[in-house]
Amino acid sequence: MKTIIAAFDALKFSNSTKGYSIYFANISKAHLTGVFLDDFSYTSYKLYELVEEDGRFVKKLNELDKEDLETRKHSAKIFEDACKKEDISYSIHHDRHFAIKELIHETIYNDLLVIHSVETLTHYQEKLPTNFIQHTLAKTHCPVIVVPDKFKPVEKIIFLYDGTPSSVYAIKMFSNIFHSFKHLPVETLSVNTSNQSPHLPDNKLMREFMTRRFPKASYTILKGEPSSEIRSYLNTQYENLFVVLGAYSRGGLSRLIDESMADVLMKNLRAPLFIAHN
Amino acid sequence: MKKILIAFDNGNFSEGAFEMARRLNEMEPVHLVGFFLPAVHYANEPIGAEVVAQPYYIPLMEEEDFNVIEDSIIKFEEKCSENNIHYSLHKDLIDAAIPSLKIETRFSDLLIIGSEMFYKNLGKEKINPYLKYAMHEVECPVLIVPEKFQFPTSNILAYDGDETSVFAIKQFKLFLPELCKHKTMLLYASEKNAEIPDLSYIEEYAAISFPGFETCEVNFDAKKYFATWISEKKGAILITGSFGRSEFSEFFRHSFVSEVITEHYIPVFIAHK
Numbered sequence: 001m002k003t004i005i006a007a008f009d010a011l012k013f014s015n016s017t018k019g020y021s022i023y024f025a026n027i028s029k030a031h032l033t034g035v036f037l038d039d040f041s042y043t044s045y046k047l048y049e050l051v052e053e054d055g056r057f058v059k060k061l062n063e064l065d066k067e068d069l070e071t072r073k074h075s076a077k078i079f080e081d082a083c084k085k086e087d088i089s090y091s092i093h094h095d096r097h098f099a100i101k102e103l104i105h106e107t108i109y110n111d112l113l114v115i116h117s118v119e120t121l122t123h124y125q126e127k128l129p130t131n132f133i134q135h136t137l138a139k140t141h142c143p144v145i146v147v148p149d150k151f152k153p154v155e156k157i158i159f160l161y162d163g164t165p166s167s168v169y170a171i172k173m174f175s176n177i178f179h180s181f182k183h184l185p186v187e188t189l190s191v192n193t194s195n196q197s198p199h200l201p202d203n204k205l206m207r208e209f210m211t212r213r214f215p216k217a218s219y220t221i222l223k224g225e226p227s228s229e230i231r232s233y234l235n236t237q238y239e240n241l242f243v244v245l246g247a248y249s250r251g252g253l254s255r256l257i258d259e260s261m262a263d264v265l266m267k268n269l270r271a272p273l274f275i276a277h278n
Numbered sequence: 279m280k281k282i283l284i285a286f287d288n289g290n291f292s293e294g295a296f297e298m299a300r301r302l303n304e305m306e307p308v309h310l311v312g313f314f315l316p317a318v319h320y321a322n323e324p325i326g327a328e329v330v331a332q333p334y335y336i337p338l339m340e341e342e343d344f345n346v347i348e349d350s351i352i353k354f355e356e357k358c359s360e361n362n363i364h365y366s367l368h369k370d371l372i373d374a375a376i377p378s379l380k381i382e383t384r385f386s387d388l389l390i391i392g393s394e395m396f397y398k399n400l401g402k403e404k405i406n407p408y409l410k411y412a413m414h415e416v417e418c419p420v421l422i423v424p425e426k427f428q429f430p431t432s433n434i435l436a437y438d439g440d441e442t443s444v445f446a447i448k449q450f451k452l453f454l455p456e457l458c459k460h461k462t463m464l465l466y467a468s469e470k471n472a473e474i475p476d477l478s479y480i481e482e483y484a485a486i487s488f489p490g491f492e493t494c495e496v497n498f499d500a501k502k503y504f505a506t507w508i509s510e511k512k513g514a515i516l517i518t519g520s521f522g523r524s525e526f527s528e529f530f531r532h533s534f535v536s537e538v539i540t541e542h543y544i545p546v547f548i549a550h551k
Contacts, residue, residue: 001486001487002451002487003483003486003487031486089486091482105476105479106479108441108444108476108479109444109476109479109480109482109483110483111448111451111452141441141444141445142448165384165417168384168385168417169417172387172418173452176452176453177452202381202384202385205381205382205384205385206385208281208385209281209385209386212279212280212281212309213279278417278551
């Protein structure tokens with residue numbers, strides 16, 4: 001049985017992560033673990049909220065900690081009830097040390113991670129991609145599905161292929177985890193720059209590879225600058241998309257100079273992204 | 279449908295490798311690609327090639343070598359037809375054949391190699407550079423198969439606490455799910471009284487992933503006795519993340535999986551990033 005983990009900030013529970021993770025667990029008949037990142041250093045309150053006029057610091061601290069504990073319990077209960085309702089095999093982990101380290105450690109022992117794109121594990125909102133998500137994608141030991149704000153069932157799969165080993169690896173991982181999506185429309189999307197050939201990179205090998213896995217896949221080859229071409233093309237699609245790409249195999253410095261496609265899509269597309277790298 | 283590569287060099291047709299492919303096809307139909315590589319002239323091999331990180335590719339093609347390879351290809355085609363295996367051929371009889379194999383593995387699910395036959399003229403005492411290159415550099419999992427073996431009815435997951443060993447277990451589960459229903463043992467060979475790292479995590483993962491799972495902690499010096507212990511496990515397949523290390527670290531740290539391969543005890547599944 002495959003194993004999927006859904007990462008939650010229990011103080012800001014994500015219904016989108018809940019919806020998508022249960023949906024994917026159902027589709028792939030997987031065991032789902034709700035990983036609640038109960039980082040001891042992260043609370044719902046800020047330090048200045050603890051100070052009261054008569055100096056009752058400790059009492060206020062205890063009250064706020066108790067509220068946080070109740071919030072965390074309530075979040076875990078929402079997840080548990082949802083799993084029971086869908087008859088999903090599930091378990092719950094409460095990871096109490098530093099969130100990013102705990103989450104990366106969990107990815108070693110699981111086949112897939114589902115996480116909401118806006119997660120920060122801090123008090124603050126951040127622009128996409130958030131620091132927490134970027135760190136997760138860079139260090140993860142399993143493929144990651146970054147989900148948008150609102151759950152929608154998948155209607156079409158798009159594979160982004162640029163000839164790199166990572167892009168092929170992502171397709172391999174996706175097809176081994178999600179056999180059940182084979183009945184959906186599938187499109188392989190590639191972008192060539194003006195001086196490249198009009199064919200797919202490794203054309204013969206790639207078409208043979210896709211035929212074995214998705215015999216009815218279609219192929220679209222665009223011309224131009226990859227980020228803007230892909231962003232524009234995907235935003236013209238009517239169906240609820242599920243985009244598969246190999247990303248974040250380069251180091252942080254490289255991504256600073258040349259933005260990752262995953263970052264572009266997180267900012268500009270409201271669709272789940274399946275991201276893997278080898 | 280899975281795509282499985284089976285690599286042969288200079289007409290050294292590995293019956294063991296083909297038998298493994300045949301049995302996998304019986305469990306679930308596969309597409310089998312016969313990848314035929316050229317020979318190496320041992321006399322022309324540069325001195326000290328073992329010490330250098332990259333193997334040398336020695337171009338060769340005499341008339342009789344073409345004939346030997348053609349015979350091997352005919353044999354492959356006939357056996358595939360007899361056993362209703364969907365197949366195709368890749369003939370790369372030039373000196374860039376090994377890099378070509380690497381690219382082909384990017385678009386494949388598994389590479390099967392017969393450990394006793396693959397470039398056997400380079401010697402049998404240790405893993406030859408071509409076999410080592412294939413295990414290090416390819417972009418899909420590798421299944422190393424002896425000529426004589428029992429088709430696996432049990433799995434041995436080699437776990438050393440490192441992320442690479444868990445990666446290999448995950449890849450085995452994804453690429454050979456038909457074998458996951460067999461009795462499965464998690465093997466952690468340690469010095470006496472050493473704790474198994476992240477035991478609860480790996481046990482939870484293995485118990486969910488493999489229905490017939492059990493833990494086995496073996497208290498002996500792994501470096502000395504691992505291969506002997508494995509040799510008694512007929513009908514097993516060993517799953518390991520070894521051979522993802524750099525040449526530098528291998529120089530100083532002998533992988534005890536090497537002996538399992540060179541002594542041809544049981545099939546070995548190797549996967550690494």
